[in-house]
Amino acid sequence: MTSLYPHQTLEDLATRLFVAVGTPENEAQIVSQHLVESSLMGHDSHGVMRIPEYLDLIEQGRVTPGGLITVKQTSSTTSIIDCGGNFGQVGGRAAVEDAVARATEHQVATVITNNCNHLGRLGAYVQQVAEQKMIAIATCNSPVHGHFVLPHGGRQGRLATNPLAYGVPTDGDPIVADFATSVVPEGKIRYYRNMETPLPDGWIRDAMGNPSNDPEDFYGPPRGGILPLGAAAGHKGYALGLLVEILGSALAGSTCDAPNNAGNGLCLVVINPDAFSGQKLFAELASETRRYMKSSPPAAGFEEVLVPGELEFRTLQTRQQEGIPLDEQSRDAILQQAEKLSVETRTFSQEE
């Protein structure tokens, strides 16, 4: 059963939980806001259901609350952010602030991370840049143990779901795209397995490299793989995933298959429209482009044409009013952590 909880309640509780395990208040807020915003925008898999997992990672010593963030400037337009094992969201926020400051002064910037934990919703970072009237393109790779995605024509995983995101400022909500370069994320395959339903064509290959519709052929053993974005044009999704990998590992000085490479590798490119059409005109023209896209009548089976992020901003509106849906299992996991840490949950429990 799923119930709805006000986002303020969840954000407040999450902040207190992270503070209870030693996170500085301002950093706890950054993480809580990120998780709550992800839930508000409908990205539940990157939302508040992650709270117990993050607390577990801290307990296991795999996330260091308050870990020192070091900005190593390598030129006026570039920097490497050492995230010091802190929450990925804290490192990611530092990357955004640094890149925006550089692009404000020097028009373009490229910032990458080292020692960065789970970044969560990649779209959040490009959205933060777009809210400051600049264009952002971001990529995020993952370590070898998440290499479930097949290179085009291969049958052993060599890439993670390697998302690509971009944010474009407009006169209204920014355009925010954020998608895996695989045909689907692993979580969707798990969902079909749990539902005992065959997978659609074109999602996975089995360990021998044959197409399959059986989720078990992905999980194995022996393990199969997820296909790259593009179906018959899978070489395109593979090319994108490979770019994300190279920007996340080779540019950061890491090998792509280093077993001890624990985190997410962010690469954030920021372009300031002031160097081109200007922030004001650019936002107007981007709004005009959105109108042009949406002026196409819908195809069979669709009600309207959307631009990337539009559905998420609508969900945000709705959930800010109605609350964030949370299943019982996720709620209980949060309550258990709260009890263990002696964190007050009265407001949260009352909402049931």
Add this chain to the structure above:
Amino acid sequence: MTSLYPHQTLEDLATRLFVAVGTPENEAQIVSQHLVESSLMGHDSHGVMRIPEYLDLIEQGRVTPGGLITVKQTSSTTSIIDCGGNFGQVGGRAAVEDAVARATEHQVATVITNNCNHLGRLGAYVQQVAEQKMIAIATCNSPVHGHFVLPHGGRQGRLATNPLAYGVPTDGDPIVADFATSVVPEGKIRYYRNMETPLPDGWIRDAMGNPSNDPEDFYGPPRGGILPLGAAAGHKGYALGLLVEILGSALAGSTCDAPNNAGNGLCLVVINPDAFSGQKLFAELASETRRYMKSSPPAAGFEEVLVPGELEFRTLQTRQQEGIPLDEQSRDAILQQAEKLSVETRTFSQEE
């Protein structure tokens, strides 16, 4: 019937043809080299078969040989290249040289074009950057009359095939990806129409927005549309195509559907690895990443895993030895132009 012609012969003839219509020698060479390299690498549709078309465009006053290229620097890291109606290849070459010079000094650069004609193979530009040990990402939009690609969920074209390319230096050939953000380019649909063969599923919708396998439903009237890359995940290909459009038009100060917007809008982002892992280590790690991709055993129906551009560099080797294939119709079109311009074709004709 198709015959093989030495690439030097074709390059020499193309240069003399372009010079004959008033192109400065060095610019004629840039265009000829681009077209011949495209053919050598197997991209015949962007290769020497374009020679007669380019000569026609000059005769119609739509390309201005020797048109003034103006580099408008807008900051140390950014510029807008006004291509003055010159060949797209001449403008594109100027963009590459400018961006590489900026990224050499300032680590990153973003360069866009105005008044730019057909750029040809987008991969050529990122390849030129990668050969100078830097990373390049390039996008290229097209004017409204080429908007055959549907926005996800729509049934009227709103985007061109909007290619995206990137180049990554390695210890050997660079990794060069270059692909349309639609599921296929229009030329492939024409091919199926000419062969009177039904299209594969997932390529087009008819004018009413229903899936179709009939090439005539694309050409109409009424005109249908090509689907964005991604099949069921078409929102991803659409998001990419939209980014390419925005970087090509809004950033350049143009509306996306301006009827008089004649050319290609290039956006070229260059990242110098010296600001991060360093050019030498980066190239080594990129080579290592290539090896890791290729170490996956092949899936059913494949012989090996390739990285983007690998097949093209193999074709280059072969065709440099064996010659460039040219069908009779394309050859005759070139010979006719040569006759009209009184350009000597003895060497070319002898190769028949």
